[in-house]
Structures are given as C-alpha cells and as structure tokens.
Amino acid sequence: MKVQKLAQPAAIKVLEPWGTVAGLEGASTVQLSGLQKVIPGKEDIDTGIFACSAGSYRRSVKQAxxxxxxxxxxxxxxxxxxxxxxxxxxxxxxAADTEGTWVMETPMRKLYVIFDAS
Structure with missing residues (x-):
C-alpha cells in the first residue's frame, strides 16, 4: 500500500507503553508512549505518534x-x-545530531518522522 492513513491521531486513546526516561536533576521520571507506523519498503524511517507526561529530559535522537x-x-x-x-x-x-532539553509543562502528543538526512 503506497498510502497509509492515521485517522484523528490526537483522538487515539490507547498508545503502546514505551517506558520511561529519567528527568533532569530534581525532576520526576517522564512516561513515554506511542504508536509506530511502518512504511513498507522504508523500514529505516521511524514515524508515528509519540506522547509523554509532563516533565523535562535531554533529547537523545541522533537522526533528523x-x-x-x-x-x-x-x-x-x-x-x-x-x-x-x-x-x-x-x-x-x-537537523541530525540536535541536542538539547525538553520541558513539557503539560502532557505532550506529536506526530513524528525520524529519518537519516545524510
């Protein structure tokens, strides 16, 4: 299938638990969840929905x-x-190799596409 539809991603209630990430010093652990979509023939592209609880942590994604x-x-x-x-x-x-600090004042949900930009 060349086209996949993700209907109303903001309204999807059940996401898969993706574990936790340590918060910054003095901050609580951040809960992660999501729904990954695979693009047939492009399995090296990571795409889907990502959600997390309020909190702060360092970005660890190395790709664009x-x-x-x-x-x-x-x-x-x-x-x-x-x-x-x-x-x-x-x-x-x-850009690839962008590092920095996330601060979520409220729980966050996003659509994302992670890919090799080289």
Missing part, C-alpha cells in the same frame, strides 16, 4: 526529525541556542 504537535505546551532549548516554545499546531524541524 520532523514533528507536529497535537497536544501539550512546553519548550525545547537546543544546546547553545534560544528556547523555542510549542503549543498544539506547531511544527519543529530538527
């Missing part, structure tokens, strides 16, 4: 990423750069 926020409020501060805030409807584009 495009994300569109469906729910939540917060910010991302790339190392050595200014803080970018997000609300539902915003889209971020990350």
């Amino acid at each position: 990423e495009i994300m569109h926020f469906l729910d939540g409020n917060g910010s991302f501060t790339p190392d050595g750069e200014e803080t970018l805030t997000f609300t539902p409807g915003d889209t971020f584009f990350f």
Whole structure:
C-alpha cells in the first residue's frame, strides 16, 4: 500500500507503553508512549505518534526529525541556542545530531518522522 492513513491521531486513546526516561536533576521520571507506523519498503524511517507526561529530559535522537504537535505546551532549548516554545499546531524541524532539553509543562502528543538526512 503506497498510502497509509492515521485517522484523528490526537483522538487515539490507547498508545503502546514505551517506558520511561529519567528527568533532569530534581525532576520526576517522564512516561513515554506511542504508536509506530511502518512504511513498507522504508523500514529505516521511524514515524508515528509519540506522547509523554509532563516533565523535562535531554533529547537523545541522533537522526533528523520532523514533528507536529497535537497536544501539550512546553519548550525545547537546543544546546547553545534560544528556547523555542510549542503549543498544539506547531511544527519543529530538527537537523541530525540536535541536542538539547525538553520541558513539557503539560502532557505532550506529536506526530513524528525520524529519518537519516545524510
């Protein structure tokens, strides 16, 4: 199938538990969940829905990423750069090897595509 539809991703109630990530010093552990979609023939592209609880943690993704926020409020501060805030409807584009700090003021949900940009 050349086209896959992800109907109403903001309204999907059940996501798979993806574990936790340690919060920054003094912050609580952040709960992760999601729904991964596989593109036949392009299994090296990671795409789907990602959600997490409120909290803060370091970004660990090494590939390029495009994300569109469906729910939540917060910010991302790339190392050595200014803080970018997000609300539902915003889209971020990350170059490969972008490191920095996430701060989710409320639980966050996004659509994402992670890919090798080399």
